[in-house]
Amino acid sequence: MVNEKPKLEVCLSPALLHLYHTRDTVTVIIDVFRATSTIVAALDNGAKCVIPVASVAECIALGATIPNSITAGERDGKIAEGLQHGNSPSEYPTAFIKGKTLILTTTNGTRLLHMVKDASAIVIGSFLNLDALCAYLLSKGKNVLLGCASWKDKFNLEDTLFAGAVIHQLSGSFEMNCDSARAAVHLYHQSGGNYLEFLKDSSHYKRLSAYNLQEDMAYCATPNLHPVVPYLRGTEIVI
Amino acid sequence: MVNEKPKLEVCLSPALLHLYHTRDTVTVIIDVFRATSTIVAALDNGAKCVIPVASVAECIALGATIPNSITAGERDGKIAEGLQHGNSPSEYPTAFIKGKTLILTTTNGTRLLHMVKDASAIVIGSFLNLDALCAYLLSKGKNVLLGCASWKDKFNLEDTLFAGAVIHQLSGSFEMNCDSARAAVHLYHQSGGNYLEFLKDSSHYKRLSAYNLQEDMAYCATPNLHPVVPYLRGTEIVI
Numbered sequence: 001m002v003n004e005k006p007k008l009e010v011c012l013s014p015a016l017l018h019l020y021h022t023r024d025t026v027t028v029i030i031d032v033f034r035a036t037s038t039i040v041a042a043l044d045n046g047a048k049c050v051i052p053v054a055s056v057a058e059c060i061a062l063g064a065t066i067p068n069s070i071t072a073g074e075r076d077g078k079i080a081e082g083l084q085h086g087n088s089p090s091e092y093p094t095a096f097i098k099g100k101t102l103i104l105t106t107t108n109g110t111r112l113l114h115m116v117k118d119a120s121a122i123v124i125g126s127f128l129n130l131d132a133l134c135a136y137l138l139s140k141g142k143n144v145l146l147g148c149a150s151w152k153d154k155f156n157l158e159d160t161l162f163a164g165a166v167i168h169q170l171s172g173s174f175e176m177n178c179d180s181a182r183a184a185v186h187l188y189h190q191s192g193g194n195y196l197e198f199l200k201d202s203s204h205y206k207r208l209s210a211y212n213l214q215e216d217m218a219y220c221a222t223p224n225l226h227p228v229v230p231y232l233r234g235t236e237i238v239i
Numbered sequence: 240m241v242n243e244k245p246k247l248e249v250c251l252s253p254a255l256l257h258l259y260h261t262r263d264t265v266t267v268i269i270d271v272f273r274a275t276s277t278i279v280a281a282l283d284n285g286a287k288c289v290i291p292v293a294s295v296a297e298c299i300a301l302g303a304t305i306p307n308s309i310t311a312g313e314r315d316g317k318i319a320e321g322l323q324h325g326n327s328p329s330e331y332p333t334a335f336i337k338g339k340t341l342i343l344t345t346t347n348g349t350r351l352l353h354m355v356k357d358a359s360a361i362v363i364g365s366f367l368n369l370d371a372l373c374a375y376l377l378s379k380g381k382n383v384l385l386g387c388a389s390w391k392d393k394f395n396l397e398d399t400l401f402a403g404a405v406i407h408q409l410s411g412s413f414e415m416n417c418d419s420a421r422a423a424v425h426l427y428h429q430s431g432g433n434y435l436e437f438l439k440d441s442s443h444y445k446r447l448s449a450y451n452l453q454e455d456m457a458y459c460a461t462p463n464l465h466p467v468v469p470y471l472r473g474t475e476i477v478i
Contacts, residue, residue: 012394015254019393154258155251157418179396179442186429187422203418 035109164188274348
């Protein structure tokens, strides 16, 4: 009998992206701490759209041309010079962001997003939209690539743990012969589903804790606060 | 108080090697299935030395110039055309290999070894020499990079699991702020120390099983059968 299940793979770093086929896949961009968490929160809270851009200069230039827009982004975990806002989901409550365009540049997440050229769809994943994302992936029935934004191309725990949480939900519905995916599921099991506690022993948690961002990370590690599936439409991320 | 412990990191793929400092580190080359297992076994069984080479052509050419030498290597898990022997530890018992020079080329392990240029020492790691390797790393007191050969640059479970087993033994003696190392330790814990069973659900185990190499892999997953620490001296690996 032919196995007709779609295939699921995990790419652990943008530096490994060239090893995977993205053509005709649904590629999920994952940057738990914090770009994709922020994108999901801002859109669920009413942002008109999020425009991901590669550089701070591009962010500033675009902000000057789009009415009712906000320039935001971080470099090395801090608000980049010349931008108005940072990369924290807590900065974008409904009262502030509703109807606005968020122009965002980050160290890792937006970069990976721009590297994927030929996917059938590019969607945004984070714990904040875990179940909604899984339901979407199941409904599409296409091959899936879970793309971890990592930290400056180095493997990170939080994105891989999230990939494991996704695979745990999807298991059985996809063909999976990918050691990165297996490792992600092992990490998921090691976490016992307690994502925040598990991630407290990670490089990025320690890095962002030095900026007193513990509450931010607790928020980012909470499943299903924002049940939307943002996707890239042209140059804009929308829901 | 200044933390004076040496640093330990894990590189999950040759494609990520450029992100790590190898200068003045002890870099451990790990290719559990099967290059580094074969190197350790052949040297402990009396091989004069192992010469790792990048290409099949180089292997054949060098074999023609070195008396009492054997050309060996695999491509995609099979003996490469033009070479005499494969990449199985079982092919090199004492009665056969004693006093001979083994010229070896493999898909992943020998490639990674040639990529490391400035390490203080390049040594060979596998389950077969786990405890001896750990004792060596402790005795040196230098920074350590555990380099996983992976599979054509893709993350693999077996090399990362071995890295986790090493770190589990060394824990406390090294400074470790590396998510790849943390993930490796999580995999080690998930395995419960039963390496072979754990690795049966891995891409490479499935790939090599198709060539009926299960016994080979069981051997490679057995700790401490060959308590030696091979290292690169010039162009030769010796003990």
